[in-house]
Amino acid sequence: KQEVTQIPAALSVPEGENLVLNCSFTDSAIYNLQWFRQDPGKGLTSLLLIQSSQREQTSGRLNASLDKSSGRSTLYIAASQPGDSATYLCAVRPRDTGANNLFFGTGTRLTVIP
């Protein structure tokens, strides 16, 4: 069964720093990996979707990479801002019968200090 891990569980950085969030998964047979943002008491907002054939995706100050063979993805946030404070979740869609499912990590809670 696919297991998704996110380390660290929490991260605090001063405003303006560049930072990297990590996501690892145990089974490399995936269709895609998706990064989400979750604000306290809110739903999940999709940030980036990386197809299994892609190495990276970019949106504004966000860049997500995917190394399927090693089972790793990173989310790079450039020039962090207090508004980036949230929990960041990664999820993978496996190629087996679980293709109808997304397997989630437990998230990294990011705090950007003004």
Added chain:
Amino acid sequence: NAGVTQTPKFRILKIGQSMTLQCTQDMNHNYMYWYRQDPGMGLKLIYYSVGAGITDKGEVPNGYNVSRSTTEDFPLRLELAAPSQTSVYFCASSRFMGTGNTEAFFGQGTRLTVV
């Protein structure tokens, strides 16, 4: 653009009561899902549907039921609520494009407490 809409946002139930969590999407997505999110745990799939009239169990279906009579709506029914069902429930939808490469969109969640 409304996307995925869930109601209610909050609810307190007594043990043994029943209720229906509503979910509707306006993106004409064929796939819809129900997840629960418990503190310190990743989201777990309860049920999913690949189209109107077709539903199937996910990882944690016990104590829940679903139906899908239209493309837009995917209600989740709790019968005989138990404290273990205290959680935050998320509905999601996606457009399945045959290759499995599909992006999921989530609602704002329903925070349910069973006392």
